[in-house]
Amino acid sequence: MSRWLPRIYLMLVYALLYVPILVLIIYSFNDSRTGYRWGGWSLRWYQALFDNHAMVQAMWNSLWLALAAATVSTVIGGLTALALHRYQFRGKQALRGMLFVVMMSPEIVLAISLLAMFLVVGLQLGFVSLLLAHVTFCLPFVVITVMARLSGLDERLLEAARDLGAGEFTTVRTILVPVMMPALLAGWLLAFTLSLDDVVVSTFVSGPSYEILPLRIYSMVRVGLKPEVNALGSLLLVFSLAMLVLSQFILMRNKR
Amino acid sequence: MDERQPFRSAVLLLVWSWLLLLVLLPNLLVIAASFATRDPQDFLSLPVTLESYQRLINPLYLGVFTHSLYMAAMTTLLCLLIGYPFAWALSRVDKRWQTLLMILLIVPFWTNSLVRTYAIKLLLASNGLINNLLQSVGLIDAPITMLYTEGAVIAGLVYLLLPFMILPLYTVFEDLRDDLLQASHDLGAGRMATFVRVVIPLTLPGVIAGVLLVLLPAMGMFYVADVLGGAKNLLVGNVIKNQFLDARDWPFGAAASVLLTVAMAVLILAYGLSRRRIGQETVE
Numbered sequence: 001m002s003r004w005l006p007r008i009y010l011m012l013v014y015a016l017l018y019v020p021i022l023v024l025i026i027y028s029f030n031d032s033r034t035g036y037r038w039g040g041w042s043l044r045w046y047q048a049l050f051d052n053h054a055m056v057q058a059m060w061n062s063l064w065l066a067l068a069a070a071t072v073s074t075v076i077g078g079l080t081a082l083a084l085h086r087y088q089f090r091g092k093q094a095l096r097g098m099l100f101v102v103m104m105s106p107e108i109v110l111a112i113s114l115l116a117m118f119l120v121v122g123l124q125l126g127f128v129s130l131l132l133a134h135v136t137f138c139l140p141f142v143v144i145t146v147m148a149r150l151s152g153l154d155e156r157l158l159e160a161a162r163d164l165g166a167g168e169f170t171t172v173r174t175i176l177v178p179v180m181m182p183a184l185l186a187g188w189l190l191a192f193t194l195s196l197d198d199v200v201v202s203t204f205v206s207g208p209s210y211e212i213l214p215l216r217i218y219s220m221v222r223v224g225l226k227p228e229v230n231a232l233g234s235l236l237l238v239f240s241l242a243m244l245v246l247s248q249f250i251l252m253r254n255k256r
Numbered sequence: 257m258d259e260r261q262p263f264r265s266a267v268l269l270l271v272w273s274w275l276l277l278l279v280l281l282p283n284l285l286v287i288a289a290s291f292a293t294r295d296p297q298d299f300l301s302l303p304v305t306l307e308s309y310q311r312l313i314n315p316l317y318l319g320v321f322t323h324s325l326y327m328a329a330m331t332t333l334l335c336l337l338i339g340y341p342f343a344w345a346l347s348r349v350d351k352r353w354q355t356l357l358m359i360l361l362i363v364p365f366w367t368n369s370l371v372r373t374y375a376i377k378l379l380l381a382s383n384g385l386i387n388n389l390l391q392s393v394g395l396i397d398a399p400i401t402m403l404y405t406e407g408a409v410i411a412g413l414v415y416l417l418l419p420f421m422i423l424p425l426y427t428v429f430e431d432l433r434d435d436l437l438q439a440s441h442d443l444g445a446g447r448m449a450t451f452v453r454v455v456i457p458l459t460l461p462g463v464i465a466g467v468l469l470v471l472l473p474a475m476g477m478f479y480v481a482d483v484l485g486g487a488k489n490l491l492v493g494n495v496i497k498n499q500f501l502d503a504r505d506w507p508f509g510a511a512a513s514v515l516l517t518v519a520m521a522v523l524i525l526a527y528g529l530s531r532r533r534i535g536q537e538t539v540e
Contacts (some may be wrong), residue, residue, distance in 0.1 A: 001531075006300065006341075006344075006348065007345070007349075008343035008344060009342065010342065010345050010349070010357070013342050013418075013453075014337060014357075015359060015485070016415075017360075017361075017364065017415070017418070017419075018360075019364075019378055020372060020375035020376055020378070021367075021372065022374060023375060023378060023379060023385060024371070024374070024375040024378060026376060027353055031499060055518070072312070073519075076271065076274055078268045078272065078273045079270060082267065083264075083267050083268055083271055086263055087267075089268055091272075095271070095272070095275065098275045098279050098280065101279070102279055104468065104469075104520060104524065105473045105517070105520065106473050106475065106476035106493075106516055106520070107476060108476035108478070108493045108496055108497070108513070109286075109476070109513050109516050109520075110514070112286055112496065112500060112509060112510065112513045112514075113279075113282035113283045113285065113286045114278065114282050115500065116282055116285040116286050116506070117277075117278065117281060117285055118280035119283060129525065132278060133278075135278075136274075136278045136279065139274075139500070165400075167261075167263075168261045168263045168264060172263065173423040185494045189427055190366070193366050196368075196516075197366075197367070197368040197369065197370075197480055199369070199370045200476070200477070200478070200493075204500070205513060214368065214370060217368075217371065217374075218370060218479060218482075220482060221370070221373075221374045221377070221483050222482050225377065225378060225381060225383075225384075229371075229374055230378070232338055232371075233368070233371035233374055233375070236367075236371055237367050237368065237371060237372075237477070240366045240367045240368065241363065241366070241367065243366065244359070244363060244366040244453055246360070248359055
């Protein structure tokens with residue numbers, strides 16, 4: 001009895017976490033227009049989604065933004081992790097502190113500070129402001145993913161490289177980057193997903209010239225229930241799940 | 257290592273300039289803006305004043321803030337009540353299953369929280385799934401109003417934030433050694449005494465970290481209140497958003513944001529203290 005009680009409790013909470021997601025996915029195939037009564041299986045809402053020109057445009061915009069944000073934050077995040085792991089420099093603690101604050105801050109605080117910055121320097125709100133903002137909130141997550149990998153590095157490899165006369169850049173390119181690669185890929189996938197899903201920061205720093213998917217969904221779900229949102233939401237959920245599975249696969253396969 | 261390595265310098269320059277321009281400077285700007293005078297045309301204007309902070313405690317907003325704080329506190333409490341036993345049970349599960357269960361737990365972190373908020377709306381709506389089920393079973397005659405209530409906002413926030421409470425709790429329960437519980441038992445403590453005097457103090461850092469990760473987002477996630485709460489159940493995030501984007505009252509929005517940051521600093525400090533206390537006690 002006392003062995004089963006915790007297990008039943010675990011299953012119950014997992015069910016609570018997953019039932020809404022399953023309901024959404026099942027309802028996305030519902031043929032009924034009203035959205036809540038079951039009218040048989042259908043793909044009509046997926047069809048409606050791809051027939052909607054503005055929606056498809058927003059999807060492309062979001063994908064481009066996520067690709068760019070993930071790539072830039074992986075490069076900068078990877079280099080930051082490298083610097084924190086390998087170099088001694090003044091203000092190292094402050095740098096760690098800033099990354100920690102970005103990670104812990106409520107998104108809305110980050111969003112406001114970035115908008116204030118863009119207003120002061122007079123940056124037009126659009127793709128560039130979104131990119132700068134997304135890279136900034138993705139950065140700490142890439143850094144901790146890569147740092148975790150570097151902490152398991154065999155230092156003798158680096159000594160050997162130095163003894164063989166390798167310069168700093170050669171050492172990084174031939175030893176550190178290959179070691180970091182699985183974590184860089186996992187970090188890239190995480191950043192891509194975070195960028196694709198962000199609502200709070202994007203609400204503040206986007207402009208009318210560049211409409212992205214989460215904000216389009218936001219304007220749709222504020223009033224009532226819309227069957228197209230079921231389809232779009234299901235697509236996004238399945239896509240994110242695929243990214244998560246892929247990243248876990250990469251990290252686990254390269255564990256040792 | 258050579259101090260003047262060009263590669264090393266380039267890396268440090270890039271990293272520092274990004275963080276200074278997009279983290280430190282923006283935050284300083286917000287602090288400055290919170291002391292500025294309201295001016296819908298310009299972002300900042302003089303003279304320096306405390307007016308925005310005074311308006312925060314103006315009855316009009318104070319009501320919204322206390323209501324928001326109440327909803328966030330209820331969310332945090334519920335997450336703690338559900339998450340604490342959950343994390344304990346999870347840490348005692350067979351190791352073979354733990355990886356899978358952990359992945360199932362971080363799924364919410366990877367998936368779109370706006371879409372999941374909408375999924376809750378699908379369940380709670382007056383023509384939604386729960387009402388339909390209850391009506392077809394015959395438990396109720398007319399749909400119960402669940403959407404656009406305080407309860408709906410709290411339910412949505414708990415649903416979104418529960419994993420963020422569980423993860424730090426799970427970490428501390430993983431470190432909780434069985435021999436400490438055994439020792440407490442051998443020294444004559446009952447179950448209750450062991451729980452209060454051993455388990456709670458040792459898991460306190462996890463509790464504080466969980467509160468930090470739940471309480472502040474629960475005040476900021478304006479879209480949850482928008483989708484599930486209707487016009488009456490606003491969060492601090494909604495006020496900040498309205499002041500910044502619609503009313504263009506930047507000093508006021510900035511002051512509210514500074515307040516959230518101060519709350520965060522206090523919680524981080526509490527977390528540090530609780531960890532240090534445990535560190536000392538185990539060393540002695």
